Amino acid sequence: MKWASINLVQDRKEEKIMLKVVHYINQFFANVGGEEMAHIPAEVREGVVGPGLAFQQAFKDEAEIVATIICGDSYFNENMDEAKNTIIEMVKKYNPDLFIAGPAFNAGRYGVACGAISKTVKDELNIPVITGMYVENPGADMFKNDIYIVSTKNSAAGMRDAVKKMAPLGLKLAKGEKIGASIEEGYIPSGKRVNFFEKERGSTRAVKMLLAKLNNKEFETEFPMPDFDRVPPNPAIKDITKAKIALVTSGGIVPKGNPDHIESSSASKYGKYDIEGVMDLTEETYQTAHGGYDPVYANLDPDRVLPVDIMREFEKEGKIGSLHRYFYTTVGNGTAVKSAKGFAEKYVKELIADGVDAVILTST
């Protein structure tokens, strides 16, 4: 009898209460497929899938990924309400202590999905949530004030770095521990200021910051001023029937073969192409170079992204003065804001010199 009771005591000691985690990923990270499988609805699988393994390793015996929810990015973004409801039911079943989404790096629709589903889980189920994104992911700005978004690199090459930051912060959230300042914990600064102790005193940091600023080196302000990103619109065109209008796109439409090799992501350049005499963009003559959306329909008819055919119709009918003979294009997928700004600063001078009155800017 003594022998039996000793064993029971040992069993109780070894019985660890592991935190339960549900992980949300998209079709690509689940290895289901790429863009062509972005339409798959939500499904749930037991245990880890794909990057979940890295998280599991980081959690060690503190937490266990009990289920992984996989959902296509297009499906989520185009059926948001339905997707959210379905996924909420799936999460409820497992009653996890933590919900992790992504990381989405710089994938826009994935980032929006991760942000949206995380916020919903947090708001409706009161479960701690965490996700990870590159700071320029549109999902970051949209959700950083609602949930903790760990700041990641801009591609899946940064998975290890992302997990390193997301796992400990996730555990802290699950355990209800106090969360420190953004710079300490690694999350994208939200609207909430948190105090912490720096290594050096403020005056030393000020001198260093001034030296960096004076020497045109990079520095980071400790308190970003409220955002002043609004571009005030120019006054409306008085007579559109006389206006010369140019088409500009970040949708990546280029002549077939992408002669200037504009990158499918993180474009480092833009193209300027002559459409004098071109009435219609076709599958034979043009294509998309953009790697961030399913190219099938844009390749079948590039007018869908750069509406040359419509503009020619308007020209003929006298609805506009003329379509400018050049269009400017780049790939907006993961392209740095600074780069995009730089491109426009260059070619806007040409647009002005060419007497263009207005620009139709298409994006995807």
Add this chain to the structure above:
Amino acid sequence: MEVKILKLELGYIFIKDIQFSDVSKVENGTLYVNKEEVKALILEDQNFKTADVELAKPGESVRIMPVKDVIEPRVKVEGPGGIFPGMVSKVDTVGSGKTNVLKGAAVVTTGKIVGFQEGIIDMSGTGAEYTPFSKLNNLVIICEPIDGLKQHEHEKALRFAGYKVALYLGALAKDLTPDEVEVFETPNLVEGIKMYPELPRVAYVFMLQSQGLLHDTYVYGVDAKQTLTTMIYPTEVMDGAIVSGNCVSACDKNTTYHHLNNPIIYDLFKEHGKTLNFVGVIITNENVYLADKERSSNWSAKLAGFLGVDGVIVSEEGFGNPDTDLIMNCKKIEAKGIKTVLVTDEYAGRDGTSQSLADADVSANAVVSAGNANEVIELPPMEKIIGHVEVADVIAGGFDGSLHKDGSITAELQVITGATNEMGFNKLSAR
């Protein structure tokens, strides 16, 4: 004789302990103080009814409140003038020669509350982590005013009492050999250009609290409210040319100790001649009238331009109203093509989500933050209170119910003297 380089040697006598004794002296790193002599000194001012003196040392379970000012004992050894010129010394220009400092000691003034923005210094526990004064050997003078004394008379009397005692202690160091000497040299403009032709020229724009109604600063005895923006040698500040006469929120008020030990001046000197040319200090005020704000900030920008500097560090004192002065200084200086770095604290609300500054501008793109002063903290009960503990509920940062029965205090960081100092004295920050 023409002085091309103004040189001041600070001689530090390190104080590791403080004790009461029959004879006031400094011996083997201990500051011995004759209590009765200090009391008598304070009571020379008939505005005081009673005076008492206590000691507060690092690590003790002691709370000092309400704290009005903290002052470091210094004494002129060589060179013109005396410490705190225009206040308790004559107006001769200071900042050159030799000055001895009792490093590790301080005079702390307390007593019946003057306004309602005095602070708390805890010598141990959570609160001690937020104030530099928990690390000093403090001589606390408790001065109770006569009945019916008006607030501004009370403030003035207490201010002078603090300086007198600080000078009394400083005098003990006059003939001592310092443990360590630091030399600070400021070349005049022409000399500076000759010496460091390649280095970026930098000035420090030093904003002084001058909102009035117990929110004042004095420069050689002149109320900063009544000054035009002007220039001063950085070493003059080390001899007490600028002193505090204000009772703003304890956390971001520059005590006289802060003025004497201005860390921006100190850290700019560290880089002077190496990575930058520390040209000089522009002092400017923070008056509440719009015309004064415009005039002062116009003048700061004008002087910075006239000096031909490439960059400035701007430090604010206080919050809210003076945030507008800070942004005005920044905008106007940046507009001249001179780069700025601002040092300020934040009032982002208890949950940290409110706008931290009352004004903002896109040109303020380089800011050092001294932390959110609204963060709520719990101060544990202390065994001994020096002063008046019941003011916890009314001082800025405190609220109805701040003081708990067990002696602990729940209040905002605002209540702790020096917690979010905007000269960048501390390591506290926020993101």
